[in-house]
Amino acid sequence: MTGTSFEFPGEYYEIMRGDFRDLRAETEFLASLLPDGGTVLDLGSGTGTNLRALRDRGHRGTGVDPSAAFTAYAREAGDEHIAYVTGRAEDFRTDERFDLVYSLFMTLNYLPRAELAATLRRVRGLLNPGGRVVLEFGHLLNFVDSFQQHTVGHHRGPDGVLITRLARQMINPHAANWRNEETLLVRAADGTVALYDNFFDQSVLTGPEIGDLLTAAGLAVTAEYGGFRKEPAPFHGRGPLIVVATARQEEDHA
Ligand SMILES: C[S@@+](CC[C@H](N)C(=O)[O-])C[C@H]1O[C@@H](n2cnc3c(N)ncnc32)[C@H](O)[C@@H]1O
Numbered sequence: 001m002t003g004t005s006f007e008f009p010g011e012y013y014e015i016m017r018g019d020f021r022d023l024r025a026e027t028e029f030l031a032s033l034l035p036d037g038g039t040v041l042d043l044g045s046g047t048g049t050n051l052r053a054l055r056d057r058g059h060r061g062t063g064v065d066p067s068a069a070f071t072a073y074a075r076e077a078g079d080e081h082i083a084y085v086t087g088r089a090e091d092f093r094t095d096e097r098f099d100l101v102y103s104l105f106m107t108l109n110y111l112p113r114a115e116l117a118a119t120l121r122r123v124r125g126l127l128n129p130g131g132r133v134v135l136e137f138g139h140l141l142n143f144v145d146s147f148q149q150h151t152v153g154h155h156r157g158p159d160g161v162l163i164t165r166l167a168r169q170m171i172n173p174h175a176a177n178w179r180n181e182e183t184l185l186v187r188a189a190d191g192t193v194a195l196y197d198n199f200f201d202q203s204v205l206t207g208p209e210i211g212d213l214l215t216a217a218g219l220a221v222t223a224e225y226g227g228f229r230k231e232p233a234p235f236h237g238r239g240p241l242i243v244v245a246t247a248r249q250e251e252d253h254a
Helices: 012-016 023-031 050-054 068-077 113-125 140-148 206-216
Strands: 038-043 060-064 084-085 098-103 127-135 149-158 160-170 179-186 191-203 219-227 239-248
Touching: 012 068, 012 149, 012 160, 038 050, 050 060, 050 084, 060 068, 068 084, 084 098, 113 127, 113 206, 149 191, 206 219, 206 239
Parallel strands: 038 060, 038 098, 060 084, 098 127
Antiparallel strands: 127 239, 149 160, 160 179, 179 191, 219 239
């Protein structure tokens, strides 16, 4: 089976995610591309953290994510200015248009490779005039760097919550697919221990492949970074590939 699960309590995802992110930098970066009271679409919105942070800056938006557990958590934590759709990014359709469409933490790598081009093309069509796209991709070197057959990580949350993440990773070189299977061992605030299984497949994309996909989708890249503090793009080095793009004019897009 390929796909993703991410069906475990959202508060535990937030604890682990907090160890891998700089939310302030992400929010500054995204907000700097928005007009006052802008509209955003978050593809793979997870537990809704980015949407809530942008909401605090006066923006409103929609999140799309197939995890029922995460979207339920996000709805509960949000307000009427944030809407959530439980579903895959590639299936999302709307008549709304957005000032910013973004997808963070390598979420587009979760899409089947064959569906990426059509999805990005649709993203282009969802932009308001002058609207922007921010996509944080994992690229080949991220996968090469972080490959370990087995990893163990510990994440501490409030009230003594401790999450031990035991992950197993596999690569299918013929499909350029990366599979992660993990067991989360969670000691909750009341001292009880619970186990959750999680898995995901990701398409291993190269930088040039990502560039070609964006061009084919009618998107023009205006900036590339290796982090939300505007670190240099990882042409030779580490870090994700963060792409800022706009819709290319149709006449340029012959
Ligand atoms: C690593 S989490 C990232 C969540 C969030 N963007 C963040 O930065 O914390 C990946 C998310 O992608 C979602 N996901 C998996 N497949 C997806 C798809 N086809 N379309 C949209 N989201 C997807 C998962 O449910 C999960 O919430």
